[in-house]
Amino acid sequence: MNIIVAKDYKEMSQAASQMIEEQITKKPDAVLGLATGGTPLGTYKELIRSYKEGRADYRFLSTINLDEYVGLDPEHHQSYRYFMNQNFFQFINIDKKNTYIPYGKTEGLEQECRRYEEVIDTVGPPDLQLLGIGENGHIGFNEPGTSFDSETHIVHLTHSTREANARFFESMEDVPTKAITMGIRSIMKSKKIILLASGERKADAICQLIHGEPDEQFPASSLKNHDDLTLIVDEDAYKKVQRKG
Numbered sequence: 671m672n673i674i675v676a677k678d679y680k681e682m683s684q685a686a687s688q689m690i691e692e693q694i695t696k697k698p699d700a701v702l703g704l705a706t707g708g709t710p711l712g713t714y715k716e717l718i719r720s721y722k723e724g725r726a727d728y729r730f731l732s733t734i735n736l737d738e739y740v741g742l743d744p745e746h747h748q749s750y751r752y753f754m755n756q757n758f759f760q761f762i763n764i765d766k767k768n769t770y771i772p773y774g775k776t777e778g779l780e781q782e783c784r785r786y787e788e789v790i791d792t793v794g795p796p797d798l799q800l801l802g803i804g805e806n807g808h809i810g811f812n813e814p815g816t817s818f819d820s821e822t823h824i825v826h827l828t829h830s831t832r833e834a835n836a837r838f839f840e841s842m843e844d845v846p847t848k849a850i851t852m853g854i855r856s857i858m859k860s861k862k863i864i865l866l867a868s869g870e871r872k873a874d875a876i877c878q879l880i881h882g883e884p885d886e887q888f889p890a891s892s893l894k895n896h897d898d899l900t901l902i903v904d905e906d907a908y909k910k911v912q913r914k915g
């Protein structure tokens with residue numbers, strides 16, 4: 671595991687975008703695995719800037735996102751499809767048909783899970799997967815207790831995850847109760863993984879990730895079995911590790 675400790679959120683985002691830019695330069699038709707949430711927003715901003723400065727070309731690139739809420743239309747302002755379009759895709763020259771996100775509005779959820787895993791296997795697996803981490807160690811929507819053998823599947827969101835995401839919805843009742851997510855095994859298929867964490871809120875999770883053993887009760891610990899994992903964390907998220915070490 672490589673660990674990069676950045677000064678703050680901005681430096682963390684710059685370090686991540688630089689690694690992604692190098693990947694695109696090395697392989698213009700690379701496949702990027704992408705995440706939503708607050709953590710990668712700064713990385714997307716940096717990537718948009720580098721695109722505008724002519725340092726990256728997304729024409730031949732494909733992206734595969736980790737997850738999507740069940741029941742939200744892609745046009746819904748809280749859907750992850752909408753998030754990706756608004757915060758990244760609309761600003762770069764990527765062909766939208768090469769951007770993959772699970773479709774959560776379908777009746778055939780099991781079929782959608784199988785279709786998506788096939789996308790991962792045929793379009794992907796990603797050359798580089800970008801991840802955030804939940805305070806309880808979740809990655810994607812894989813909550814504690816998820817099997818390390820899981821592929822794309824439906825999850826019932828825990829109260830704490832729904833609460834953490836409630837800030838984006840008008841009320842707690844509007845927060846979806848289910849999601850489609852790439853499983854742990856699907857994520858592990860990626861050739862390279864970058865996990866980002868910023869802020870004190872993530873300090874316990876980062877401490878456990880670095881010091882703990884792989885354990886299904888802490889989904890991110892599965893990544894310790896990956897042979898090309900880079901953590902990019904800021905000083906606040908790394909605080910507890912330093913104290914212990």
Ligand code: F6R
Pocket residue numbers: 704705706707708709710736737801802803804808809810811
């Ligand atoms: C998002 C995702 C989630 C987030 C995690 C952290 O696609 O898969 O696992 O990465 O919940 O969220 P933030 O970045 O908002 O703290």
